[in-house]
Amino acid sequence: MAFWGKILGFIFGFMFFKIPGAILGLVVGHFFDKAYSQDFNQLGGFGRFFTDQNSVKQQAIFFHSLFSSLGHLAKSDGQVTSREIQIATNLMDEMRLTGEARREAQDAFREGKARDFPVVETLKGLYENCHGRRDILQVFLEILIQAAFADGQLSQEEYNVLEKVASPLGFRRRDLDYLISMFEAELRFRQRGGASNAGGGNQRQRQQRAYSDTQTLSDAYKILGVSQSDDEKVIKRAYRKRMAEHHPDKLISKGLPQQAMEIAKQKAQDIQSAYELIKEKRGF
Structure with a gap:
């Protein structure tokens, strides 16, 4: 139940106009609390999914x-495929959205597919409600990048949507390209075991192993956002910064929903693995 409007209205009313002001402030505060509560109720299933009324x-x-941005991304090439629907469904499963919350996610996905869906205005609202917190907004953008790559490649239409999404969230084109490059490195880094452990002795398998040996370390540097020429101090600083951007406890404290935390955890694991590889190769 909202009550801060009545309390503040009473206090400020009494300060300026004594008892009559306190009564007037109480009435005004009551209407403020009522409107505020209605705004929460209009959030539907998503609102009821969370118990912490402060967030x-x-x-x-x-x-x-x-999920509306995911729908907009899926529709970018003119047709939503069963694969793209499955991607959104898998994300709902991963985030454990059930019941009314899941129906809200499905409705948001369908809403985003509309040709006239106001994606920029929607994301401006997200930016304001996140108070411009870059780490939270970056995780949001990284989830969309991961979804765009679910079929193994990023189309020009999907890139155009990601660029349109990135702008109202405060990310420039070069920021988007940087995050995409990092994610591509993460994809290769996660798959490195299969290529480097391939058995047999034919030329293609040897090429796979050689590619993995030469590219894995390079991708590790990309994941940290540094170059091989950087010294130990720069690498350690970059590692701490990247881990801080995806540290689960910090992200939750800043407002990232617990249900979106798996994405951040995977990123943190990649960053940790990349740093350990660099430490091993460089001996620090």
């Missing part, structure tokens, strides 16, 4: 923005 609005907006 319910921000988290509900996060999920609505996410």
Whole structure:
């Protein structure tokens, strides 16, 4: 139940106009609290999915923005495929969205597919409700990048949508390209075991192993956002910065929904693995 409007209205009313002002402030505060509560109720299933009323609005907006943007991304080439629907479904499963919250996610996905869907305005609202917190907004953008790569490649149409999404979130084109490059390195880095452990002695398998040996370390540097020429101090600083951007406890404290945390955890694991490889190769 919202009550801060009545309390503040009473206090400020009494300060300026004594008892009559306190009564007037109480009445005004009551209407403010009522409107505020209605705004929460209009969040539907997403709002009811969370129990912490202090963050319910921000988290509900996060999920609505996410799944409507996914729908917009899926529609970017003119047709939503069964594969793209499955990607959204898998994300709902991974985030453990059930019941009314899942129906809200499905509705948001369908809403985002509309040709006239106001994606920029929607994401401006997300930016405001996240108070411009770059780490939260970066995780949001990284989820969309991961979804765009689910079929193994990024089409020009999908890139155009990602660029349109990135702008109202405060990311420039070069920021987007940087995040895409990092994600591509992460994809190769995660798959390195299969190529490097391939058996047999034919030329193609040897090429796979050689590619893995030469590219794995390079990708590790890309994941940290550094170059091989950087010294130990720069690499350690970059590692700490990247881990801080995806540290689960920090992200939750800043408003990232618990249900979106798996993406951040995977990123943190990649960053940790990349750093360990670099440490091993460089001996520090």
